[in-house]
Amino acid sequence: MFGMRITRRGLWIACLIVPPVLVLALFTVYPIVTALGYAFFDWNGAAQGDFVFLQNFRDVLFREPFATWTRNAFLHNIVVFAVLMVVQNGIGFLIAYALWRNLPGARFHRVAVFLPVVLSTIIVGFVWKLFFNPLFGLVNQTLRAIGLDMLAQPWLGQSSTALGALILVNAWHWIGFPSLIYLAGMQRIPGEIMDAARMDRDSELSILRRIVWPLIAPSATIVFILTFIGSFNWFELPYIMAGVDGSPYGSTDVLGLYFYRTAFGNQSAGTQDFGHGSALAVITFLFIAVVAGFWTVHLRKREIEL
Amino acid sequence: MSVFKTLGIAAGAAAIAASMVPASASDLTFWSWRQEDKSQYEKYITMFEKDHPDTHIKFKAYEADNYATILSTALAGDQGPDLMMVRAYGAFESVAGPGYLMDLDSKIPALDTFPKAAIKAETLRSDGKVYAVPFASQTMLVMYNKAVFKKNGIEPPKTWDDLMADCKKLKQAGIYPFANGTATAWQNETIVFALGSSIMGKGFYDDLQAGKATFEDPRFVEALAKLDAVKKYFPNGFTGIDYPSSQQLFASGMAGMFAGGSFEIANFKQQNPKLDIGVFPAPPEKTGKDALVSVFYDGGYAANAKTEHPKEALEFLKFLASKKFGQAFANGLGNVSPVPGVQFKSPLLSRIADLNTTSIPYVMLVDFRYEKPSGSVVLQQQIQKMMAGKATPKEVGAKLTKDLATYYKPFQNQ
Numbered sequence: 152m153f154g155m156r157i158t159r160r161g162l163w164i165a166c167l168i169v170p171p172v173l174v175l176a177l178f179t180v181y182p183i184v185t186a187l188g189y190a191f192f193d194w195n196g197a198a199q200g201d202f203v204f205l206q207n208f209r210d211v212l213f214r215e216p217f218a219t220w221t222r223n224a225f226l227h228n229i230v231v232f233a234v235l236m237v238v239q240n241g242i243g244f245l246i247a248y249a250l251w252r253n254l255p256g257a258r259f260h261r262v263a264v265f266l267p268v269v270l271s272t273i274i275v276g277f278v279w280k281l282f283f284n285p286l287f288g289l290v291n292q293t294l295r296a297i298g299l300d301m302l303a304q305p306w307l308g309q310s311s312t313a314l315g316a317l318i319l320v321n322a323w324h325w326i327g328f329p330s331l332i333y334l335a336g337m338q339r340i341p342g343e344i345m346d347a348a349r350m351d352r353d354s355e356l357s358i359l360r361r362i363v364w365p366l367i368a369p370s371a372t373i374v375f376i377l378t379f380i381g382s383f384n385w386f387e388l389p390y391i392m393a394g395v396d397g398s399p400y401g402s403t404d405v406l407g408l409y410f411y412r413t414a415f416g417n418q419s420a421g422t423q424d425f426g427h428g429s430a431l432a433v434i435t436f437l438f439i440a441v442v443a444g445f446w447t448v449h450l451r452k453r454e455i456e457l
Numbered sequence: 458m459s460v461f462k463t464l465g466i467a468a469g470a471a472a473i474a475a476s477m478v479p480a481s482a483s484d485l486t487f488w489s490w491r492q493e494d495k496s497q498y499e500k501y502i503t504m505f506e507k508d509h510p511d512t513h514i515k516f517k518a519y520e521a522d523n524y525a526t527i528l529s530t531a532l533a534g535d536q537g538p539d540l541m542m543v544r545a546y547g548a549f550e551s552v553a554g555p556g557y558l559m560d561l562d563s564k565i566p567a568l569d570t571f572p573k574a575a576i577k578a579e580t581l582r583s584d585g586k587v588y589a590v591p592f593a594s595q596t597m598l599v600m601y602n603k604a605v606f607k608k609n610g611i612e613p614p615k616t617w618d619d620l621m622a623d624c625k626k627l628k629q630a631g632i633y634p635f636a637n638g639t640a641t642a643w644q645n646e647t648i649v650f651a652l653g654s655s656i657m658g659k660g661f662y663d664d665l666q667a668g669k670a671t672f673e674d675p676r677f678v679e680a681l682a683k684l685d686a687v688k689k690y691f692p693n694g695f696t697g698i699d700y701p702s703s704q705q706l707f708a709s710g711m712a713g714m715f716a717g718g719s720f721e722i723a724n725f726k727q728q729n730p731k732l733d734i735g736v737f738p739a740p741p742e743k744t745g746k747d748a749l750v751s752v753f754y755d756g757g758y759a760a761n762a763k764t765e766h767p768k769e770a771l772e773f774l775k776f777l778a779s780k781k782f783g784q785a786f787a788n789g790l791g792n793v794s795p796v797p798g799v800q801f802k803s804p805l806l807s808r809i810a811d812l813n814t815t816s817i818p819y820v821m822l823v824d825f826r827y828e829k830p831s832g833s834v835v836l837q838q839q840i841q842k843m844m845a846g847k848a849t850p851k852e853v854g855a856k857l858t859k860d861l862a863t864y865y866k867p868f869q870n871q
Contacts, residue, residue, distance in 0.1 A: 195551070195554050195555050198533060198554070198555030198556075214863075215860075215863065216830055216835075216860050216863070217829075217830075280699070283697065284697070284698070284702060285692075285693060285694025285695075285696075285697040285698060286692060286693065286694065286698065286702070286706075287702075291694075303694075304694065304697075305640075305694035305695070305696045305697025305698070306697060307640060307697045307699075308638075308639070308640045308694065308695070308696030308697030308698070308845070309696060309697070309845065310845065310847065394640075394641060394642055394699075396642035396834075396837065396838065398640055398641065398642050398841060399639070399640065399696060399841045399842070399845060400838040400839070400841040400842040400845070400847075401838055413829075415525075415526055416525060416548070416551075417834070421547075421826065421829065421830075421831045421833065421834050422547045422548060422550075422551055422826065422827065422828075422829070422831065423525065423526070423529065423551050424829055427829070
């Protein structure tokens with residue numbers, strides 16, 4: 152290795168790079184690799200049993216009743232992602248646009264919209280759970296007060312409304328985030344471009360579609376990818392509001408809850424099972440990593456094309 | 458460089474020296490998930506230390522939900538305590554199975570006098586040996602508000618029809634007959650046995666044990682049908698009422714009855730000290746048939762197989778199996794101790810201990826929480842579904858049998 156001399160600069164760079172790489176290796180790479188290892192074994196409590204190779208993966212994907220649970224949880228994640236893309240990101244975009252155009256009250260709303268984001272998920276979950284209480288909850292009491300008694304219902308107790316209610320709470324909690332990212336993107340658009348567009352007397356809608364949307368493509372990339380990862384890692388809110396079983400009868404079950412109760416057991420129903428739990432974690436991780444990876448590449452290409 | 462070297466050697470030497478100093482004659486650690494019982498346990502430890510002045514026991518409680526994970530991780534890494542509380546049945550096996558616990562077979566004579574069902578809860582099925590001293594039983598039954606019953610002129614029901622009549626009266630008086638809701642999954646398992654044990658009957662349980670019946674058995678399905686029928690006396694929107702809300706409904710006197718476990722009583726008293734609680738077993742179809750409660754054991758006290766103080770640990774376990782402790786436990790913590798001969802000061806506790814003599818086990822926990830999917834997981838989901846009107850009792854029984862048949866041999870041929 153000729154010419155490889157330790158220079159002062161090289162040492163400096165190494166000093167900056169090595170610690171974060173170590174931290175990343177220890178707290179991110181190592182756990183992922185261990186989980187992958189765990190997934191190949193049979194477990195007896197916390198004691199590792201026989202090497203079973205792909206048996207755990209086969210079980211969670213194809214053996215009943217695991218297969219049904221896995222499919223059910225995965226479908227719910229897809230629903231969560233789809234609805235959040237439309238509701239959270241769609242309305243977030245409109246809010247950002249309204250704030251950017253400085254509609255009356257924009258200053259106040261810029262703060263108000265972002266306020267829920269700073270609340271912890273625990274607080275949001277508990278408060279909304281109280282709001283949805285069928286007897287004392289704010290939602291039903293409001294409905295009754297305005298004469299809509301027939302609409303008052305046990306929102307979190309019905310298969311038809313529980314997941315929707317959770318998604319709306321999530322959107323309420325996080326809508327400030329896409330708004331903020333979109334707003335930052337819009338504020339970067341040079342004024343000349345907008346002036347030129349207005350001189351051409353384009354309609355507001357066509358400005359939005361042809362000028363604003365393409366120019367904030369980098370913001371959209373960030374928002375879409377984060378929404379995707381967040382939707383498939385969704386755990387805290389359903390855990391707090393629906394419980395680790397995804398009540399009622401699996402209507403709010405998502406991969407995060409399913410993995411957690413499989414691996415660590417459910418104090419009032421089941422036992423620990425690190426093998427199947429790890430298999431689920433690995434499958435979820437691979438799915439998110441692969442899809443997010445490909446999608447990011449695709450969205451980045453789109454940024455340039457537009 | 459030499460400075461660092463010296464420092465390093467000094468630090469290493471200090472560490473070795475520290476580890477060589479014996480901590481004192483025998484310091485033992487004792488882990489638990491009962492944070493709320495810490496002061497009581499410290500009293501019991503003082504009781505023990507009076508007779509064993511050379512042994513010191515340090516009680517440490519962890520958050521209940523994560524206790525299993527903390528304990529099994531510590532044991533797997535050889536960092537476990539000398540003494541510990543372990544759960545019963547399947548959750549007990551995940552600690553005892555890998556060989557972390559000291560085998561207590563024929564080491565504690567007092568255990569021979571314990572109820573068989575209590576010993577079964579802490580016995581490893583694979584080797585038939587007992588690994589923990591059982592500490593409390595819990596009973597599934599119906600708790601009622603005595604003042605509310607008196608005010609509405611009703612008595613604890615003797616038969617199912619009585620129960621329905623009582624419910625009707627309470628509802629007409631504007632009181633929720635039952636406080637129960639089904640939004641919290643595990644509550645769906647408790648209501649099945651708190652209300653349905655007598656309809657199932659002992660015969661069903663025996664046949665189930667013998668492999669002669671499945672959950673499609675008409676006796677089990679009938680118990681579910683009864684539960685399905687009584688749900689009209691649950692609060693409006695009960696599918697959305699979670700566990701804390703239903704506890705509040707009962708503790709505040711807004712509801713007349715709570716179908717659940719005897720472990721609720723302490724909490725109700727704490728929320729409302731004036732609450733006068735009575736209990737009754739699940740009502741049978743007609744008079745003359747057994748009125749049953751359903752019973753399980755909460756957990757046990759165990760010693761680490763690798764403890765450095767096996768003798769002292771065993772002494773402490775012997776104390777925990779003694780009548781002296783059982784009595785103090787019943788008086789101090791208000792739980793039904795399985796130690797034979799314990800007298801219950803509280804009339805409510807002594808009534809529950811009486812009811813325990815005509816009981817069936819809390820089936821899913823006792824027999825079907827060893828493998829995946831556990832009977833509890835399937836039952837809880839299916840009852841939630843049935844109570845929401847999306848499944849019939851018959852479908853619930855069929856689904857249970859089918860899912861458990863994936864590993865439970867007696868169901869496979871039926």
